[in-house]
Amino acid sequence: MAGILIVHASLGTGHLSASNALAEAFRHYGRDAVVIDVLDYANPVLRTALNQYFKQTTERAQSLYKLLYSQSDAADVEDAFSGNRMLTMLERPFLSQFEQLVSDLKPDAVISAHPVPGHILAHNKQAGVLPQPLYVVVTDYMAHSSWLVPGVDRYFVPSDFTRRGLLMRGIPPELLEVTGIPVSLELSEPKEARRLREQYELPVDRCVLTLFGGGIAPERVRLMVCQMLESRTEGMLVVVAGRNERLESALSDVSDGPNMRLRLYGQINHVDDLVTASDLVISKAGGLTVSEVLARGTPLVIIDPVPGQEEWNADVVVGAGAGIQLRMPETVPPAALYLLNQPERLDVMRRQARLIGRPRAALDVAGSILSDLADQKASDRVA
Numbered sequence: 001m002a003g004i005l006i007v008h009a010s011l012g013t014g015h016l017s018a019s020n021a022l023a024e025a026f027r028h029y030g031r032d033a034v035v036i037d038v039l040d041y042a043n044p045v046l047r048t049a050l051n052q053y054f055k056q057t058t059e060r061a062q063s064l065y066k067l068l069y070s071q072s073d074a075a076d077v078e079d080a081f082s083g084n085r086m087l088t089m090l091e092r093p094f095l096s097q098f099e100q101l102v103s104d105l106k107p108d109a110v111i112s113a114h115p116v117p118g119h120i121l122a123h124n125k126q127a128g129v130l131p132q133p134l135y136v137v138v139t140d141y142m143a144h145s146s147w148l149v150p151g152v153d154r155y156f157v158p159s160d161f162t163r164r165g166l167l168m169r170g171i172p173p174e175l176l177e178v179t180g181i182p183v184s185l186e187l188s189e190p191k192e193a194r195r196l197r198e199q200y201e202l203p204v205d206r207c208v209l210t211l212f213g214g215g216i217a218p219e220r221v222r223l224m225v226c227q228m229l230e231s232r233t234e235g236m237l238v239v240v241a242g243r244n245e246r247l248e249s250a251l252s253d254v255s256d257g258p259n260m261r262l263r264l265y266g267q268i269n270h271v272d273d274l275v276t277a278s279d280l281v282i283s284k285a286g287g288l289t290v291s292e293v294l295a296r297g298t299p300l301v302i303i304d305p306v307p308g309q310e311e312w313n314a315d316v317v318v319g320a321g322a323g324i325q326l327r328m329p330e331t332v333p334p335a336a337l338y339l340l341n342q343p344e345r346l347d348v349m350r351r352q353a354r355l356i357g358r359p360r361a362a363l364d365v366a367g368s369i370l371s372d373l374a375d376q377k378a379s380d381r382v383a
Helices: 014-028 044-060 062-071 077-094 096-105 115-126 160-169 193-199 218-229 245-250 271-277 287-295 309-319 329-340 343-356 361-382
Strands: 004-008 033-037 109-112 134-137 154-157 176-178 207-212 235-240 260-265 280-283 300-303 323-326
Touching: 004 014, 004 096, 004 115, 014 033, 014 287, 014 361, 044 077, 077 096, 077 115, 096 115, 109 115, 109 361, 115 134, 134 361, 154 160, 154 361, 160 176, 193 271, 207 218, 207 271, 207 329, 218 235, 218 245, 218 260, 218 329, 235 271, 271 287, 280 287, 280 329, 287 300, 287 309, 287 343, 300 309, 300 329, 309 323, 323 329, 329 343
Parallel strands: 004 033, 004 109, 109 134, 134 154, 154 176, 207 235, 207 280, 235 260, 280 300, 300 323
Antiparallel strands: none
């Protein structure tokens, strides 16, 4: 292969987005990169079990998911390594095709953007059958101990919050590099909000508020939308349903309010343009969603984070002053409208978002790894 292998697991969409952004960055530097989903090479039993567990617990049994997530989060690195070695023993029998694939490809370096392939790769690294450098790219702002495996050449982490948390667990500082979560290179290019508003026929001199509702229960989105449209604030509310056809149906009979107009989208390919053009974004707190919004310096109102990693992501956003988190949908419209009518506070939140947003994260990760490989090549020549 003579290139970079980037491995993720298709449990949620964020890991794939981060992996694709990394591949884009390596190609920007003139290096080949391949992205694979470890579950494509898994025994069907494991693939079905993991997908069902993730879907059922995150959507229908969130209290159980939160309990399991917190109870399995080891406090120090040795306990984390021990627990993850046990997971590796359970996973390896179902992932022999994946192990063989990595061996056959012979990449220059391997990057894991999800804990599951990280467990297998680390085992092979320690066993001496993975001679290539192994890197882990953490895609949540606070790293659960399932990310931690021995033998990693470096962890690329989203923020100083993440780094401090891993230092407290016992990860050596030289193994931690703060880069941000990799996002598309498009986000590293400047865009003008006014021009985008004109392009997409959004109000130029009124507020624009975007609600990404695909992962939120339709009845909760409808409640927020209807309250927002009753507002005296002039502007436009843009609702993006994504692949959630139930949400589109739930809003099909909703129309413009007296002052606030409504724009409803399904799946779109101009998410970044919309975020850039918006005064405020309402969303859940997936690691990639948060990273993409912060990379554009847009303030966030977070609703319904999945217990566990999304709650931690939300805590980082709120702790940095780049957004607020609310639990009840009834409280979202008045809070969002309050912010829209407080331009000074919104300006502060924008500045804070830009401070922790890292639009060049993918380029920084790729550049660091390529520098390592160049140093190693130079060292080999001297030897």
